[in-house]
Amino acid sequence: xxxFEQNPGIKSADHIALxxxxxxxxxxxxxxxxxxxxxxxxxxxxxxxxxxxxxxxxGSFKIEIIGDGQLTPAPATVDIPDHLxxxxxxxxxxxxxxxxxxxxxxxxxxxxxxxxxxxVEPISQHLALIKxxxxxxxxxxxxxxx
Numbered sequence: 823x824x825x826f827e828q829n830p831g832i833k834s835a836d837h838i839a840l841x842x843x844x845x846x847x848x849x850x851x852x853x854x855x856x857x858x859x860x861x862x863x864x865x866x867x868x869x870x871x872x873x874x875x876x877x878x879x880x881g882s883f884k885i886e887i888i889g890d891g892q893l894t895p896a897p898a899t900v901d902i903p904d905h906l907x908x909x910x911x912x913x914x915x916x917x918x919x920x921x922x923x924x925x926x927x928x929x930x931x932x933x934x935x936x937x938x939x940x941x942v943e944p945i946s947q948h949l950a951l952i953k954x955x956x957x958x959x960x961x962x963x964x965x966x967x968x
Contacts, residue, residue, distance in 0.1 A: 837884035845889025913959040921964040
């Protein structure tokens with residue numbers, strides 16, 4: 823069987839990129855508030871004038887933060903139906919050990935909860951949604967206890 827019949831040579835997922843309005847504030851949010859580690863920062867010089875880039879890492883997962891320069895802001899997400907009606911990437915999901923404890927700590931750190939905890943029985947998940955400093959939606963997920 824040809825290797826490419828099932829997988830065209832893809833080894834693993836590497837990162838997701840977020841375009842943000844305030845680069846410094848976003849790096850602080852992901853590192854200081856959510857506990858990611860700043861891996862590296864760079865620019866592309868004349869290829870992307872005025873833009874700054876950073877990788878922030880949580881375990882093996884990375885986010886590429888792209889900030890500064892000219893930005894066309896997307897309309898703010900106002901509720902779950904609005905959030906789920908958008909095309910393209912709509913949120914980032916982070917696995918948590920205890921959703922209520924995580925939300926309590928994030929509230930203590932000044933993070934506003936966008937959607938309070940709710941259960942999704944078909945996938946055995948307890949979920950809540952927050953937004954980062956740029957309005958990007960972050961889903962927090964805890965598997966139901968077995």
